[in-house]
Amino acid sequence: MNKIKLTIxxxxxxxxxxxxxxxxxxxxAILFGSKYxxxxxxxxxxxxxxxxxxxxxxxxxxxxxxxxxxxxxxxLASSLHAxxxxxxxxxxxxxxxxxxxxxxxxxxxxxxxxxxLVLEFxxxxxxxxxxxxxxxxxxxxxxxxLHVYLNPPNFTKRAIVQVEVIPNKLADKLxxxxxxxxxxxxxxxxxxxxxNLLRKEMIEAEKQIQKAQLSLKYNPVSKKSKPLLYERExxxxxxxxxxxxxxxxxxxxxxxxxTGDLTKExxxxxxxNFSSLESSLxxxxxxxxxxxxxxxxxxxxxxxxxxxxxxxxxxxxxxxxCPRPPKSS
Numbered sequence: 001m002n003k004i005k006l007t008i009x010x011x012x013x014x015x016x017x018x019x020x021x022x023x024x025x026x027x028x029a030i031l032f033g034s035k036y037x038x039x040x041x042x043x044x045x046x047x048x049x050x051x052x053x054x055x056x057x058x059x060x061x062x063x064x065x066x067x068x069x070x071x072x073x074x075x076l077a078s079s080l081h082a083x084x085x086x087x088x089x090x091x092x093x094x095x096x097x098x099x100x101x102x103x104x105x106x107x108x109x110x111x112x113x114x115x116x117l118v119l120e121f122x123x124x125x126x127x128x129x130x131x132x133x134x135x136x137x138x139x140x141x142x143x144x145x146l147h148v149y150l151n152p153p154n155f156t157k158r159a160i161v162q163v164e165v166i167p168n169k170l171a172d173k174l175x176x177x178x179x180x181x182x183x184x185x186x187x188x189x190x191x192x193x194x195x196n197l198l199r200k201e202m203i204e205a206e207k208q209i210q211k212a213q214l215s216l217k218y219n220p221v222s223k224k225s226k227p228l229l230y231e232r233e234x235x236x237x238x239x240x241x242x243x244x245x246x247x248x249x250x251x252x253x254x255x256x257x258x259t260g261d262l263t264k265e266x267x268x269x270x271x272x273n274f275s276s277l278e279s280s281l282x283x284x285x286x287x288x289x290x291x292x293x294x295x296x297x298x299x300x301x302x303x304x305x306x307x308x309x310x311x312x313x314x315x316x317x318x319x320x321x322c323p324r325p326p327k328s329s
Contacts (some may be wrong), residue, residue: 041139053214154216199243
């Protein structure tokens with residue numbers, strides 16, 4: 001999944017958590033006898049990830065990696081001093097077993113980091129290894145408490161905003177189809193490039209929903225957000241079905257016009273049909289009931305008329321079967 005980009009308010013919240021958490025973890029580290037209290041804030045800052053679940057995963061990796069790294073140096077290098085060969089050898093030995101146990105990359109990074117730092121500082125700073133374990137636990141614990149109870153991350157609103165604009169954009173595409181036909185279906189048109197941009201927006205909206213779902217894991221205020229997010233996920237699936245029908249309708253009309261069989265009268269009939277589809281989609285988006293649409297019959301080749309009419313009816317059927325979720329205030 002792509003990296004989550006934070007908004008300015010979310011960045012401010014993160015900064016406040018780092019500032020408050022660093023002070024608390026420093027004082028707690030001193031309270032518990034640490035000689036190197038800066039290790040607590042370091043763990044806290046690293047642990048404050050974009051979502052609670054990511055913070056939990058990183059926190060576990062930080063603690064486990066630190067314990068393994070400290071234990072490895074204590075067992076394998078109690079009398080060694082840091083140099084290139086000792087660091088390489090102990091790091092390799094320390095990482096082999098976790099690798100075989102399928103430890104994730106974050107744990108491996110934390111083990112390697114702990115091996116290097118403990119091997120370097122343990123002989124110079126007495127008790128550094130144990131302090132590193134204790135202060136890491138303190139920093140991770142404070143980070144998780146702040147993340148859970150002080151403005152926990154929730155990306156539901158931004159996901160809703162991205163989904164909510166799509167219905168009217170799809171209606172605009174139906175309007176552009178009608179305009180294109182009204183102009184005689186010219187071969188030089190911008191429907192496909194414009195529609196590709198809209199498809200990218202829909203894909204991005206789907207990613208935002210996934211990120212929002214991730215932000216709700218272990219989130220104590222997620223009860224209200226979960227149903228809203230589920231409704232937008234359902235809405236996006238409906239819009240994807242509508243998008244597929246519009247794509248086929250354009251292709252059929254484009255192919256039909258190239259045969260020379262799409263007469264002016266037939267074009268006018270489909271201009272009205274596309275206007276009816278546009279109106280139905282906008283009404284559906286406003287929560288209004290979808291009435292039975294009387295499409296203009298044009299007859300003609302089964303290769304074009306039948307599939308076009310089928311997708312027009314299917315679009316209306318999709319709207320009828322999938323009620324529009326209420327808009328968020």
